[in-house]
Amino acid sequence: MTSAAVPATRRPGLLTQLAYGFGGTAEGIKNNGFDYFLLFFYSNILGVHAGQVGLALLVALVVDAISDPVVGYWSDNLRTRLGRRHPFMYGALIPVAVAYFLAWNPPGDLTGNELFPWLVGVTIAVRLGFTFYEVPSNALAAELTSDYDARTGLMSFRYFFAWMGGLSIQILLLFFLLTPTEEVPNGFFNLQGWHTYGLVAAVCILIAVAVCAGGTHRHIKHLKAPPQARNLTLTRIFREIFETVSNRSFRALFLATLFGLLATGISATLNQYINTIFWGFSPKQIAGLTVGVYVSAILALVVAPLAGRVLGKKRAAILIGIFAFTIAPLPVILRLFGLLPPNGTEALYTIILVITVFDVALIIATQMLMGAMVADIVEDSELQTGRRSEGIFFAGISFIRKLSQGAGVVTASFVLAVAGLSQGVAAQAPSSESIRQLGIGYAASLLTAWTLMLLCVSFYRISRESHEANLAALAARDGTETTP
Incomplete structure (x- = not known):
């Protein structure tokens, strides 16, 4: 196969690559917080039994097991004037930031294991919100360009900003927010620091999602169309999913x-x-x-x-x-x-x-x-x-x-x-x-x-x-x- 036989492909410009990549900041912040700090915060700081925290995270993971392929299939087949992916990204913009803020700012009148129902609800909300954002936005990498090397560039920016975003918020939390006071000599138990982290992280997530969705919006008219309309029964949906992942x-x-x-x-x-x-x-x-x-x-x-x-x-x-x-x-x-x-x-x-x-x-x-x-x-x-x-x-x-x-x-x-x-x-x-x-x-x-x-x-x-x-x-x- 000669290169002449390969059709010309669109290559996104630097601003589009940066906007798309910056969207990874939201994922980096969430992954860093949930992987490294959520268990510690709810068990060691707020007094929820570690086993119950683990159970809450497991329940949210089960919801993920269902929501990820559902949202993926849905976004592949959605028909709107905003294309297949952007309606999900715009729809997740506010909920995902609010849910992450609430994860680190639980009700003050709940203590210890009383927080378990709240933790279950808020972790599910965060996971669902990020599923509606992450899956469609990551899928954009294959739609913004079909060029072999340009895709590597897009995903490189995505992972770069994910690492930088997660690391920056972690350093902010550990070095500037969890500071000791006269009342709280151990900075890790500075509740106000954790609450401020939740606010700052939520704002950064909101900005990252908005930049990613808005920065790629002008490409909607060039993105791929959904498959032809067909009668989607439950059996057909599962058959198509299985056929795809095979x-x-x-x-x-x-x-x-x-x-x-x-x-x-x-x-x-x-x-x-x-x-x-x-x-x-x-x-x-x-x-x-x-x-x-x-x-x-x-x-x-x-x-x-x-x-x-x-x-x-x-x-x-x-x-x-x-x-x-x-x-x-x-x-x-x-x-x-x-x-x-x-x-x-x-x-x-x-x-x-x-x-x-x-x-x-x-x-x-x-x-x-x-x-x-x-x-x-x-x-x-x-x-x-x-x-x-x-x-x-x-x-x-x-x-x-x-x-x-x-x-x-x-x-x-x-x-x-x-x-x-x-x-x-x-x-x-x-x-x-x-x-x-x-x-x-x-x-x-x-x-x-x-x-x-x-x-x-x-x-x-x-x-x-x-x-x-x-x-x-x-x-x-x-x-x-x-x-x-």
């Missing part, structure tokens, strides 16, 4: 996302233990590592599009992934063999800081490439099914992302239990054997999850050449259909 490349990315975010959940849960117990870093040093992620996100924004253009998305994701996921546990492995400077030395901290900055950059770049790979499945599936199903594909990835990170937390908890650090021992003086077991469990679980992720990616079958062939075949088919 795509081989989608199954590969679905499982790859599961294992990749399993690793993310493990890393996020054990990160504090590794930094404090294994490396013996001070809070100031840990803050330095956190700020270093800003540099990582910028590096990833450069690396992902360049690697995708030179190597192709699949090959780039695998090669960068192998490099990134070998580096990540390497310092821990070297320490286990006594090959790093001792704890408390500047040399050790410098080594870990440099490795963290570059390794996180490569991990983010891998996520960007895999996100762009989802968009390329759309045309491959359209040739097989005759329907464009961007919403279904991104809904599936959205749901497995939420589910797999929870599984990562469970796996990390098992590692802590084996190391004997699950019952508050970490706050005292863990034995050298416990520290060694922590390092072994951390390295082994991450390497296993990442290896499985890259193995799944290897079954993805869409290359630049096959994508261009798909575009040419679709253009020929549409031309045949429209020729008298």
